[in-house]
Amino acid sequence: MISLLQRHNVMVIMVLAAVTLLLVFRFQYLPNLQFMFLATLVIVYLAWAFIFHYRDKSLTLEVATEYLLTALLAVVVLYGILF
Numbered sequence: 001m002i003s004l005l006q007r008h009n010v011m012v013i014m015v016l017a018a019v020t021l022l023l024v025f026r027f028q029y030l031p032n033l034q035f036m037f038l039a040t041l042v043i044v045y046l047a048w049a050f051i052f053h054y055r056d057k058s059l060t061l062e063v064a065t066e067y068l069l070t071a072l073l074a075v076v077v078l079y080g081i082l083f
Contacts, residue, residue: 006052009048009052012048013044013045013048016041016044017041020037020038020040020041023037024037024038031082031083034082035078035079035082035083038074038075038078038082039075039078042071042074042075045067045071046067046068046071049067050064050067
């Protein structure tokens with residue numbers, strides 16, 4: 001079962017993602033700014049993941065590598081779409 005703190009963390013990430021998407025659509029003619037918003041969201045995603053797994057005592061090299069590769073893939077795909 002998901003704890004209240006975990007639900008709160010997920011809601012914060014979802015709100016940040018929604019705000020980021022609104023900013024991306026608002027500045028649709030400025031791809032550099034859009035990429036900056038999305039890259040910031042990726043960094044927040046990584047920080048949240050590492051902090052969550054560290055506190056949960058489940059942060060391993062495999063978990064960290066998975067999150068880093070997922071973030072790198074997201075950045076590459078977003079860069080390809082925007083530029």
